[in-house]
Amino acid sequence: MMLHRAALALLLCSAVHIAFAMTDGLLPNGNFEATPKASEMNGTQVLGRYAIPQWEISGFVEYIESGHKQGDMLLVVPEGAYAVRLGNEASIKQKLTVVKGMYYSITFSAARTCAQDERLNVSVTPDSGMLPIQTMYGSVGWDSYAWAFRALFEVVHLVIHNPGVEEDPACGPLIDSVAIKTLYPPRLTRDNLLKNRDFEEGPYVFPNTTWGVLIPPNIEDDHSPLPGWMVESLKAVKYIDSDHFSVPHGKRAVELVAGKESALAQVARTIPGKVYTLTFSVGDAGNGCVGSMVVEAFASRGTVKIPYESKGTGGYKRAVLRFTAAVERTRVVFLSTFYHTKTDGSLCGPVVDDVSLLSVRSPRALRR
Incomplete structure (x- = not known):
């Protein structure tokens, strides 16, 4: 009986140690x-x-x-x-x-x-x-x-x-x-052909900080700190949270902070010849980034430029890109047309969030 209790205590101690290490x-x-x-x-x-x-x-x-x-x-x-x-x-x-x-x-x-x-x-x-x-x-x-x-x-x-x-x-x-x-990398669902559409799954953000977390350039999706997404550019993108920034949807979003050198991408499975609708939010982080912003979105042969006039106080609007898939794997890319800086000289830019990719035959896509 004593041996059993000792073994149980050892097991509990091990479990506590692992739980502590995993926090x-x-x-x-x-x-x-x-x-x-x-x-x-x-x-x-x-x-x-x-x-x-x-x-x-x-x-x-x-x-x-x-x-x-x-x-x-x-x-x-x-x-x-x-x-x-x-x-x-x-x-x-x-x-x-x-x-x-x-x-x-x-x-x-x-x-x-x-x-x-x-x-x-x-x-x-x-x-x-x-x-x-x-x-x-x-x-x-x-x-x-x-x-x-x-x-x-x-x-x-x-x-x-x-x-x-x-x-x-x-x-x-x-x-x-x-x-x-x-x-916990999200899996595909019937509601969306993109993983981690709203960027809720991502790296640890330090509490009581106002500078976000950079996702470095040349990050591939196999081991991305932003599951499902790649950073295909020379510069980083910034991961922001609703505790310190204005976020269009949920608690997390991405700020494109380095113009065309800061690109966010994901590859989706598509059917050649089929029409798809890409919808997403464009806004500002409420961090004093002021100016005429433009977010460019690419998917297959389709492109769209979404202008957004930022007052630096938060806000967003919805955008749509319809395209016909040419191959079985379609690369969806977002980037900022221009560089932007705040009055203190720090880099900033438009925010992208709440991204959805659906076939136009989907009732949900038609409602949008």
Whole structure:
């Protein structure tokens, strides 16, 4: 009986551990507020491989306090009092307990310092992705990025690595606020030929933040942090939430922040020769992005340009594109015709949301 109870207690402890590891939000010490011991520091440089609680480091890693100066440059810490800076070929790593076969998204904040062509390699074996961060989209000094993976093992290692080759080995990006979110990729239904039509399934958005999350360029749909959608462009698109922005439908939407260099796409199964109706919402995020906006939509040989006059205070309108499918797989693409910036110089643009693709024979499509 005692043995049975001990086994049951062990099982419950294991279940609690897994539940804790799977909770959406910051990773253990994901904001680096738990500090290294003074004996494992040399100025700002971290000396011990395991000096930062919950993390393993490699290479030249610095522990930066908010307000720290490097020459005339003030280093900006995205959240809280501390962040880490990755020098040339430096990395941080954390072991994650996950569910094999599930999809996950990593969200983290990064700030540029003094490098000219800053990039980050994010990986969970065997997947990896190179994220360019030389373009600053916001005006606060940093941006939040998302990257996704499918777990092939129950225990994986997340690595964020700076492949930089700067003359100054310390001249690398700041990393802060690393979080995880379980993704549940939507399946196709009879109501829509597109997956994740309203963008409700997506990466973790940090609470009490006003800059959204960037979905990096060249993201394919197999491991997209925005399930079902691809970013087929040189620049990122921005994932926004209704807590901090004006969203046409539901709680999430996408802002096209880089003109024609910021394109969102999905491939849908279609029947050649059949007519389809693509409907969607175009609006603004209520974030002070003012001007004459135009969203371009493409599907098969059909195109449409939807003008939207933004006052920067929120709002939207519905748009329609009818087209005849030419092939069995039709690529649906959205992009912004123009670049837009706010008064503070940060990039912004029109919002796309509530996307529907249906055959015109569908009663629902005819009602629209």
